[in-house]
Amino acid sequence: MSASAYDGLCRHFQQIAHFEHFSALGDWDQATMMPVGGGEARSEAMATLAGHIHALKTAPWLAEALDKARAEAQNDDERANLREMAHQYRQATAVPQSLVEAKTLAGYRCENAWREQRRANDWQGFKPKLEEVIRLTREEAQCRSQALGMTPYDTLLDKFEPGVTQAMLDNTFGELKNWLPELIAEVTDLQLGQAVPQLSGHYPIPAQEALGREVMTLLGFDFNQGRLDVSNHPFCGGVPGDVRLTTRYDSNNFSSALMGVIHETGHARYEQGLPKAWRGQPGGLARSMGLHESQSLFFEMQLAGSEAFLGLLSPLINRHLGLQLSAEGLARIYSRVNPGLIRVDADEVTYPCHILLRYEAEKAMVNGSLEVADLPDFWSTQMQTLLGINTDGNYRDGCMQDIHWTLGELGYFPSYTLGAMVASQLRYALEAELDSSLDSLLEQGRLADVFAWLERNIWSRGSLLQTDDLIQAATGKPLSGRYLERHLRSRYLGE
Amino acid sequence: MSASAYDGLCRHFQQIAHFEHFSALGDWDQATMMPVGGGEARSEAMATLAGHIHALKTAPWLAEALDKARAEAQNDDERANLREMAHQYRQATAVPQSLVEAKTLAGYRCENAWREQRRANDWQGFKPKLEEVIRLTREEAQCRSQALGMTPYDTLLDKFEPGVTQAMLDNTFGELKNWLPELIAEVTDLQLGQAVPQLSGHYPIPAQEALGREVMTLLGFDFNQGRLDVSNHPFCGGVPGDVRLTTRYDSNNFSSALMGVIHETGHARYEQGLPKAWRGQPGGLARSMGLHESQSLFFEMQLAGSEAFLGLLSPLINRHLGLQLSAEGLARIYSRVNPGLIRVDADEVTYPCHILLRYEAEKAMVNGSLEVADLPDFWSTQMQTLLGINTDGNYRDGCMQDIHWTLGELGYFPSYTLGAMVASQLRYALEAELDSSLDSLLEQGRLADVFAWLERNIWSRGSLLQTDDLIQAATGKPLSGRYLERHLRSRYLGE
Ligand SMILES: [Zn+2]
Ligand SMILES: [Zn+2]
Numbered sequence: 001m002s003a004s005a006y007d008g009l010c011r012h013f014q015q016i017a018h019f020e021h022f023s024a025l026g027d028w029d030q031a032t033m034m035p036v037g038g039g040e041a042r043s044e045a046m047a048t049l050a051g052h053i054h055a056l057k058t059a060p061w062l063a064e065a066l067d068k069a070r071a072e073a074q075n076d077d078e079r080a081n082l083r084e085m086a087h088q089y090r091q092a093t094a095v096p097q098s099l100v101e102a103k104t105l106a107g108y109r110c111e112n113a114w115r116e117q118r119r120a121n122d123w124q125g126f127k128p129k130l131e132e133v134i135r136l137t138r139e140e141a142q143c144r145s146q147a148l149g150m151t152p153y154d155t156l157l158d159k160f161e162p163g164v165t166q167a168m169l170d171n172t173f174g175e176l177k178n179w180l181p182e183l184i185a186e187v188t189d190l191q192l193g194q195a196v197p198q199l200s201g202h203y204p205i206p207a208q209e210a211l212g213r214e215v216m217t218l219l220g221f222d223f224n225q226g227r228l229d230v231s232n233h234p235f236c237g238g239v240p241g242d243v244r245l246t247t248r249y250d251s252n253n254f255s256s257a258l259m260g261v262i263h264e265t266g267h268a269r270y271e272q273g274l275p276k277a278w279r280g281q282p283g284g285l286a287r288s289m290g291l292h293e294s295q296s297l298f299f300e301m302q303l304a305g306s307e308a309f310l311g312l313l314s315p316l317i318n319r320h321l322g323l324q325l326s327a328e329g330l331a332r333i334y335s336r337v338n339p340g341l342i343r344v345d346a347d348e349v350t351y352p353c354h355i356l357l358r359y360e361a362e363k364a365m366v367n368g369s370l371e372v373a374d375l376p377d378f379w380s381t382q383m384q385t386l387l388g389i390n391t392d393g394n395y396r397d398g399c400m401q402d403i404h405w406t407l408g409e410l411g412y413f414p415s416y417t418l419g420a421m422v423a424s425q426l427r428y429a430l431e432a433e434l435d436s437s438l439d440s441l442l443e444q445g446r447l448a449d450v451f452a453w454l455e456r457n458i459w460s461r462g463s464l465l466q467t468d469d470l471i472q473a474a475t476g477k478p479l480s481g482r483y484l485e486r487h488l489r490s491r492y493l494g495e
Numbered sequence: 496m497s498a499s500a501y502d503g504l505c506r507h508f509q510q511i512a513h514f515e516h517f518s519a520l521g522d523w524d525q526a527t528m529m530p531v532g533g534g535e536a537r538s539e540a541m542a543t544l545a546g547h548i549h550a551l552k553t554a555p556w557l558a559e560a561l562d563k564a565r566a567e568a569q570n571d572d573e574r575a576n577l578r579e580m581a582h583q584y585r586q587a588t589a590v591p592q593s594l595v596e597a598k599t600l601a602g603y604r605c606e607n608a609w610r611e612q613r614r615a616n617d618w619q620g621f622k623p624k625l626e627e628v629i630r631l632t633r634e635e636a637q638c639r640s641q642a643l644g645m646t647p648y649d650t651l652l653d654k655f656e657p658g659v660t661q662a663m664l665d666n667t668f669g670e671l672k673n674w675l676p677e678l679i680a681e682v683t684d685l686q687l688g689q690a691v692p693q694l695s696g697h698y699p700i701p702a703q704e705a706l707g708r709e710v711m712t713l714l715g716f717d718f719n720q721g722r723l724d725v726s727n728h729p730f731c732g733g734v735p736g737d738v739r740l741t742t743r744y745d746s747n748n749f750s751s752a753l754m755g756v757i758h759e760t761g762h763a764r765y766e767q768g769l770p771k772a773w774r775g776q777p778g779g780l781a782r783s784m785g786l787h788e789s790q791s792l793f794f795e796m797q798l799a800g801s802e803a804f805l806g807l808l809s810p811l812i813n814r815h816l817g818l819q820l821s822a823e824g825l826a827r828i829y830s831r832v833n834p835g836l837i838r839v840d841a842d843e844v845t846y847p848c849h850i851l852l853r854y855e856a857e858k859a860m861v862n863g864s865l866e867v868a869d870l871p872d873f874w875s876t877q878m879q880t881l882l883g884i885n886t887d888g889n890y891r892d893g894c895m896q897d898i899h900w901t902l903g904e905l906g907y908f909p910s911y912t913l914g915a916m917v918a919s920q921l922r923y924a925l926e927a928e929l930d931s932s933l934d935s936l937l938e939q940g941r942l943a944d945v946f947a948w949l950e951r952n953i954w955s956r957g958s959l960l961q962t963d964d965l966i967q968a969a970t971g972k973p974l975s976g977r978y979l980e981r982h983l984r985s986r987y988l989g990e
Contacts, residue, residue, distance in 0.1 A: 018543035021536060022517040029520060033528075037720035038737025041516060041774075048513035052547075225532035242533025279536075 005068035006078060009085055010281060016056050017280035023049055024237050028244045030108070031231040036116075043108035050104040057092035080464040081283030087162065088282055094147035094155070095140055103136040107407040114406045115232060123376065123395040130405065131372045134365055137408045141366050153366045156411030160289040161418065163467055166363065169414050172481055173359060176352055176417070179485055181386075187337045187349055187492045196336055197329040203254040203321050211254070211320035212247060212261040218312065219265045219299065220451050225272055233403040234260040234344065236267035236296075240279055243268040254321055255333070256345055259300055266299030267292055269451065273459030284462040287470055289412060293419025294426060295458065301348045301420065302427045303450070305491065307331040308442035335492060339387035341397040348420065349488055353386040358402075358413040366410060375399045422471060424483035426458070429475035500563035501573060504580055505776060511551050512775035518544055519732050523739045525603070526726040531611075538603035545599040552587035572778065575959040579777030582657065589642035589650070590635055598631040602902040609901045610727060618871065618890040625900065626867045629860055632903045636861050648861045651906030655784040656913065658962055661858065664909050667976055668854060671847055671912070674980055676881075682832045682844055682987045691831055692824040698749040698816050706749070706815035707742060707756040713807065714760045714794065715946050720767055728898040729755040729839065731762035731791075735774055738763040749816055750828070751840055754795055761794030762787055764946065768954030779957040782965055784907055788914025789921060790953065796843045796915065797922045798945070800986065802826040803937035830986060834882035836892040843915065844983055848881040853897075853908040861905060870894045917966060919978035921953070924970035 026046050034042060066086050073079045110129040117126040137156070144155030154165045213228060226243035238244035245264035247257045270286055278284025286292050303309050311327035318324055337347050343354040361378055364370030370378055376391075379399040383389045391398035404412050430453045431437050434446075441450055457474035471479050489495040521541050529537060561581050568574045605624040612621040632651075639650030649660045708723060721738035733739035740759035742752045765781055773779025781787050798804050806822035813819055832842050838849040856873055859865030865873055871886075874894040878884045886893035899907050925948045926932050929941075936945055952969035966974050984990040 015543055018540040019547075021540035022521065022544065025520060025524060026517065029524065033722065035719050035722060035737055037717070038734070041734055041736045045513040045516035048510055049517065052514075222532070224530055227528065227530060239533070239536055241536045242530055 005065045014280040019053050028237040032229045039112035046108050047101045047105035051097050051101040054097045054100045084282030084463050094144045106132045111406040118400045121396040133408045160412045205249045207320050208254050216265050236264040240271050240274050243271045262304045263296045263300040266296035270295040273455045275462045287463050289415035290418035293416050294422035297420050298423040308439040352417045355417040357382040362410045421481050421484045424487040425475050500560045509775040514548050523732040527724045534607035541603050542596045542600035546592050546596040549592045549595045576778030579958050589639045601627045606901040613895045616891040628903045655907045700744045702815050703749050711760050731759040735766050735769050738766045757799045758791045758795040761791035765790040768950045770957045782958050784910035785913035788911050789917035792915050792918040803934040847912045850912040852877040857905045916976045916979045919982040920970050
């Protein structure tokens, strides 16, 4: 231990980051590379690793060291780092190590089974595995609730979105419900007569992959510090110097993989742009999952949804895939609103409905008013109400479509819609500060200015500011859902 | 802690295996997948992980628990497992954790630099990194020597080949030197006038890879429990349920990749065939690196060098690569003795010379009579003496060709030649027991019987027998180099 409590803490959390390095590697490898036979050993190893990280985060000497270090702290950044350490310590001490290990083991086993079971639409096989994960997640939420003095579901939200509560979400999502259904109806009505270029065809996967890589490069991804691979659920993992993103290919439809790549590249640039001086420290981590999704959705929706960006994209698509699409044609494709089964393929207008459904299901599963056995019916009813789609018997594209719950990650889904709200708010702030619309910036070839703005205001700040302060500092205003509404009305209704 | 000291130890070593799972994954990923930018974070994380594994293996309660458990032990297998635990404990306690971490960090940094520096033949850039690794390896050997009461180099041998000493190797390799140079001269003389089919051509890598996979399947590799990938130094890694092997491709020469695949598949089957009931326990590990190489060399030299096996191989080669090679033609290619620069591409007759050279260099580097700066000259002189080849200025294919020393793995190389000796001895024992030559067995389609014999006598025994006992049990005789001599004289001189 050094003379300084702060230095000792920094070394300790650096060690934790080293173990989390392997947790990230194990996750990525499991999704992209691992043969089925490796599943059981990996699940057990991940559980042991999670238990060890938990033990490090709950080391008994931390409480006193944190107190001492607070008295020593030299500046706001150190204080922020200590605040994040204390947050991790509080989060970890709320749950016993045995539960962390049991939930990790059940989660990875469930995820491993899910890969095959989802493909086979095998709800009956999947159900007991998910039940075990939900049982342990309820237990986790109870422990956290007792330790932290919050409601069980709030403690899960707090893992992914520190400071956000169910009360706040009920309010925010409640407002959304006031205007979204009508907006969807208006837009689908308006688009009813519009012709859209047909994209069906055969697109060889190597060509799609080459296209994806070129688009990633256009978006500033550094391949010396990351990779692109394939997994059946796209994600962005790895560590800041080695960011691993994935997509999945459909040889009849290039768009899904391409938009997946653009989305994940947003996550990747956030990770690659985190402050290097703070690597390995809690203060240097991405702020929250909502902030993370705000970056991916900025890339996927704000950027890639704009006709000016599609003007950069169309020559690449045409060259790699032998097509002759115009930017205007692509814009018509990508602004097409079409209620569908799959969240990750949803357009930005109907996307929040997928989240509202999952949010209600999560809350109910955590408080015990919804059992796993009743999830398919709940799903079907909600999909019918929100999007007019029947999912009876289609588990694969219904409640088995996402990876999150298999791992016990309840409380994550709201981050997507919070992220969409933040992304819209950031865009308006960026346009105001640069005194130019995003479209004009792109037409002037100022893509780099857009990234520089995001890097300055979001990426380089890590977790040194708390979410509210970060959004206030970046946009001059507190988080609000009205920018998303304004954005959607502007893009889809021309208001 | 359970009532039984033995059970407590088993759980503890199972935990260690879980952390070693990530060490194996990190190694594999670094060699096959990791972008350059990930190197520094990986090196640091690997060092922390190695330090943690070391801490677990040196836990103060182990000594007493081992004593208690010895008194409780129910049977020979439990006693063997305890013997292996005690061996790991002794090995670990001989070295301080700080040195383990420092050497791991320096080793991974050196390996990361080596990938590019070897390609560039950059000895000057590589030298200081290797010097640091050798300095720490000497320090390690000194610590081990003091703790274990063995000479420094013997302690390094003991890491890879428990029980083997320099005195024994000086003797064994001394005998080898008595007959090998003359044998090489005789064989090369004999082969001087023999025509060998030309293999130069263009062999697309996807076709080579498909061929490799089919050959792996022929050799019983289970792709549900492993993978084949590319790295610039072929190896077999991963864990028993998820064995990861690699090769590297040369589009002008399919043979090097193919023989690499066959060699590594031998390692892989050993790992896949280890006793499932003992997974995660020291008693369930592969016995030693020499035993490991005996399996890979059994596959590469004994099996794949036999004309009967080449009769199985040639239709696959011809189909994938569009060739028309006969088994007899392949046999002439693969039995060609040709002194060359590269160890991993060497024929089995000249291969031991590559080991003799490295053995002498290692000994001298560890005892301080050879400095890294003088290694290229030492190399060139020895290559001249042993194989008549000048390597002046060619560091890339000289002393920079292998990965082992970059990681500080001095003491490993002798295992290759011990493995070749064991492989020959096993073949003669197998032939005696099955009352049929290996060639006849293959001609009768009894490849499965060959694998079953290896599984029964070697793979399934893990580390439950010590090396001497394992060889004695499998072959009825102690390890001897004369079977290798007999094999080489028979195959290459028809004696
Ligand atoms: Zn995302
Ligand atoms: Zn080998």
